[in-house]
Amino acid sequence: MEQAKNANNEASFVMRFLNNIERVGNKLPDPAMIFLGAMLLIWLLSWMLSGVSFDAIDPRTGEAIVVHNLLSGDSLAGFLASMVKTFTGFAPLGVVLVAMLGVGVAEHSGYINAGLKLMLKRTPQALLTPSIILIAIVSHTATDAGYVLVIPLAGVIFYAMGRHPLAGIAAAFAGVSGGFSANFIPSGIDPLLQSFTQSAAQIIDPEISVNPLNNWFFTSASSVFIILLGWYITDKIIEPRLASTKVDGDTNDLPEFNEVTSKERSAFYAASAVMLAGIGLLIYAASGEDSALRSESGALTDFSAPLMQSIVPLIFLLFWIPGAVFGFMVGTFKSSKDMIDAMSKSMNSMSYYIVMAFFCALFIAAFSKSNLGALLAIEGAEVLKAMALPSSVTVIGIIFLTAFVNLFVGSSSAKWALLGPIFVPMLMQLGISPDLSQAAYRVGDSSSNIITPLMPYFPLVVVYCQKYVKDTGIGTLLALMLPYSIAFLIGWSLFLLAYWGLSIPLGLQSSYIYPAG
Numbered sequence: 224m225e226q227a228k229n230a231n232n233e234a235s236f237v238m239r240f241l242n243n244i245e246r247v248g249n250k251l252p253d254p255a256m257i258f259l260g261a262m263l264l265i266w267l268l269s270w271m272l273s274g275v276s277f278d279a280i281d282p283r284t285g286e287a288i289v290v291h292n293l294l295s296g297d298s299l300a301g302f303l304a305s306m307v308k309t310f311t312g313f314a315p316l317g318v319v320l321v322a323m324l325g326v327g328v329a330e331h332s333g334y335i336n337a338g339l340k341l342m343l344k345r346t347p348q349a350l351l352t353p354s355i356i357l358i359a360i361v362s363h364t365a366t367d368a369g370y371v372l373v374i375p376l377a378g379v380i381f382y383a384m385g386r387h388p389l390a391g392i393a394a395a396f397a398g399v400s401g402g403f404s405a406n407f408i409p410s411g412i413d414p415l416l417q418s419f420t421q422s423a424a425q426i427i428d429p430e431i432s433v434n435p436l437n438n439w440f441f442t443s444a445s446s447v448f449i450i451l452l453g454w455y456i457t458d459k460i461i462e463p464r465l466a467s468t469k470v471d472g473d474t475n476d477l478p479e480f481n482e483v484t485s486k487e488r489s490a491f492y493a494a495s496a497v498m499l500a501g502i503g504l505l506i507y508a509a510s511g512e513d514s515a516l517r518s519e520s521g522a523l524t525d526f527s528a529p530l531m532q533s534i535v536p537l538i539f540l541l542f543w544i545p546g547a548v549f550g551f552m553v554g555t556f557k558s559s560k561d562m563i564d565a566m567s568k569s570m571n572s573m574s575y576y577i578v579m580a581f582f583c584a585l586f587i588a589a590f591s592k593s594n595l596g597a598l599l600a601i602e603g604a605e606v607l608k609a610m611a612l613p614s615s616v617t618v619i620g621i622i623f624l625t626a627f628v629n630l631f632v633g634s635s636s637a638k639w640a641l642l643g644p645i646f647v648p649m650l651m652q653l654g655i656s657p658d659l660s661q662a663a664y665r666v667g668d669s670s671s672n673i674i675t676p677l678m679p680y681f682p683l684v685v686v687y688c689q690k691y692v693k694d695t696g697i698g699t700l701l702a703l704m705l706p707y708s709i710a711f712l713i714g715w716s717l718f719l720l721a722y723w724g725l726s727i728p729l730g731l732q733s734s735y736i737y738p739a740g
Contacts, residue, residue: 255578255579255581255582255583255682256582257676257697258579258582258583258585258586259582259585259586261586261590262582262585262586262589262590265293265586265589265590265593265595266293266294266589266593267294268290268593268595269290269291269292269293269294269589269593269595270292270293270294272290272595272598273289273290273291273292275290277289277290277598277602279598279601279602279605280601281594281597281601288594288597288598288601289594290593290594290595290598291592291593291594293589293592293593298592302589305588306585309584309585309588310580310581310584310585312584313580313583313584313587313679316577316580316584317535318370318371318535319370319371319573319576319580319683320570320573320577321535321536321538321539322371322372322535322538322539322542323371323569323570323572323573324539324543324566324569324570325538325539325540325541325542325543325546326371326372326538326542326569327565327566327567327568327569327570328542328543328546328547328550328562328565328566328569329542329543329545329546329549330546330565330569331546331550331555331564331565331568331569332546332547332549332550332553332555332556332562332565333487333549333550333553333555334490334491334494334542334545334546334549334550335376335546337483337487337488337490337491337549338491338495341483341488341491348384351380351381351384351386352394352453352454352457352458353450353451353453353454355373355377355380355381355391355394355395355398356394356395356397356398356402356449356450356453356454356457357398357446357450358373358395358398359373359374359377359394359395359396359397359398359399359402360398360399360402360405360406360407360446360449360450361406361407361408362398362399369395369398369399369400370399370400370680370683370684371538371683372538373395373398373399374392374395374396374399374684374687375392375687375690376395377391377392377394377395378391378392378395378687378688378690378691379391382470382691386462387462387465387466387468387470388470388690388691389465389468389688389691389692389695389699389703390457390461390462390465392684392687392688392703393457393461393703393704393707394453394454394457394461396673396684396704397449397453397456397457397673397704397707397711398449398450398453400669400672400673400678400680401449401453401669401670401672401673401704401707401708401711402445402446402449402453402669402711403665403668403669403672404438404442404445404665404666404668404669405442405445405446405448405449405669406442406443406446407442407443407446409435409436409439413435413436413438413439414435414522416639416661416664416665417433417434417435417437417661419639419643420433420437420639420643420647420657420658420660420661421433421657422643422644423643423644423646423647423648423657424647424648424651424657427647427648427651427652428651428737428738431657433657433658433661434730434731434732434733436730436731437657437658437661437729437730437731437732437733438658438661438662438665438729438730438733439730439731440727440728440729440730440731440733441662441719441722441727441729441730442665442730444722444727445666445715445718448714448715448718449711449715452710452711452714453707456706456707456710460706461703461706468692469692470691470692471692471693472689472690472691472692472693486552486553487553489552490548490549490552490553491549493548493549493552494545494546494548494549494552495545497544497545497548498541498544498545501540501541501544502541505537509523509530515529516528516529516530516533517529517530546565547562550562550565572686572690573686575686575689576682576683576686579682580679580682583679583682587679590631601645605645608645608649614650614653614654614655615720615723617650617653617655618650618655618659618660618663618719618720618723619663619716619720621646621650621660621663621664621667622663622664622666622667622670622712622716622719623667623712623716624667625638625642625663625664625666625667625668626667626668626670626671626712627671628642629667629668629670629671629672629675630671630674630675631675638664638668639661639664639668642664643660643661643664646660646663646664647660647661650737651737654736654737655735655736655737656733656734656735656736656737656739657737658729658730658733658734658735659723659729659734659735662719662729663719666712666715666716666719667712669711669715670708670711670712670715671708671712673704673707673708674701674704674705674708676697676701681700684700685697685699685700688700723735
């Protein structure tokens with residue numbers, strides 16, 4: 224009896240804590256204004272610190288790091304001259320808008336509606352949450368596809384199943400972003416991080432070679448761990464807390480999950496056959512060793528490979544074409560104008576995100592040009608190095624430092640370009656391999672993705688939530704994602720230590736010690 228009472232008190236404390244996070248967070252200004260305020264703060268700090276000499280060495284240049292004054296005449300003139308290019312060149316903006324054009328055709332034709340209705344018939348409700356998280360994790364293979372496809376569809380699916388749509392969005396966001404370094408399938412991020420790891424390791428050992436899949440076994444095992452942990456948090460913490468949150472958004476344009484008619488079923492299978500034929504044609508085009516879709520080295524998964532650079536246009540085509548086929552077969556599209564109207568509707572829902580993306584792009588550009596992010600990362604790493612902790616504690620320290628830096632510097636590759644040349648040689652001198660250093664970095668990098676409003680896709684997820692709960696703000700999403708972030712950071716760190724303790728290989732040609740035995 225006493226044990227049950229204590230458990231209820233603990234649960235009540237967690238709920239009160241999350242409610243307070245939501246209440247305080249929602250009192251923050253609009254996300255667009257937060258980005259604007261953060262940019263102005265960066266300008267001020269850059270002016271204050273531009274005359275300070277720092278001993279920290281920038282690993283990218285080999286010289287002492289310098290903070291650039293963004294309030295100088297030249298910097299302000301450059302800011303104005305490049306403002307349009309900074310906005311239009313903001314990578315997440317193009318990814319979202321191009322993908323949503325294709326998704327809009329598939330959605331408003333009824334193709335996605337029919338597919339979801341058929342899928343829901345075959346998915347046991349008890350396995351819905353882990354299925355969503357699994358799909359979210361696998362979506363990393365297609366770079367940013369999870370943000371524009373899996374997360375909003377998870378909300379639709381949960382809503383259709385009579386569950387709270389924000390719980391579905393949270394579960395998918397946790398899988399796509401919180402579990403970014405968990406995946407059964409190798410993706411372009413593996414060779415990208417490996418290239419920085421190898422160059423950093425060669426500072427100590429010019430002959431060392433790091434396999435691009437040196438963390439593959441660990442990321443595969445992590446997928447199972449993240450699915451199970453995310454499943455528990457969604458069903459036992461997030462959804463019970465949302466029970467009193469009323470769905471009051473504009474859900475009129477969401478799919479109605481009535482029975483699939485025979486005409487819709489035939490059209491869906493025909494449209495899906497067209498999609499599969501397109502995928503088959505793509506596989507055939509990429510299979511040849513001299514394929515134009517391969518990189519100069521012949522690899523398909525390198526970031527320089529045209530195939531990897533074409534993921535978003537391919538998403539557009541693989542939804543636009545079957546959506547059009549379905550629409551004309553069932554009659555939702557009578558003419559090409561109906562397709563254009565469908566694409567216009569999808570853009571209407573993105574107007575708020577476009578405004579936020581404008582200020583977000585300006586902030587990220589300012590933070591990068593000022594060098595303040597680099598200074599933060601390098602100084603933090605130097606403090607960790609000076610502490611001279613035991614190997615296991617040092618690895619945990621790297622995970623937590625990475626998670627902290629990730630709150631300010633979003634790009635995974637940019638952070639590792641800064642931290643890798645410090646972490647990897649430092650740990651090699653302690654007998655820890657570059658493979659383990661990279662695995663530790665990936666855990667920390669993923670865990671805090673979902674609680675930083677400065678992450679470019681965070682405002683987009685807020686927009687998804689507002690479709691169901693109109694007054695959703697930054698605090699709402701922070702309160703939803705904080706349990707995942709804390710659990711991933713602590714649980715995944717312990718999982719890595721246990722994995723290391725059992726001496727399970729991290730990946731291909733990997734080791735835990737340096738030099739490898």
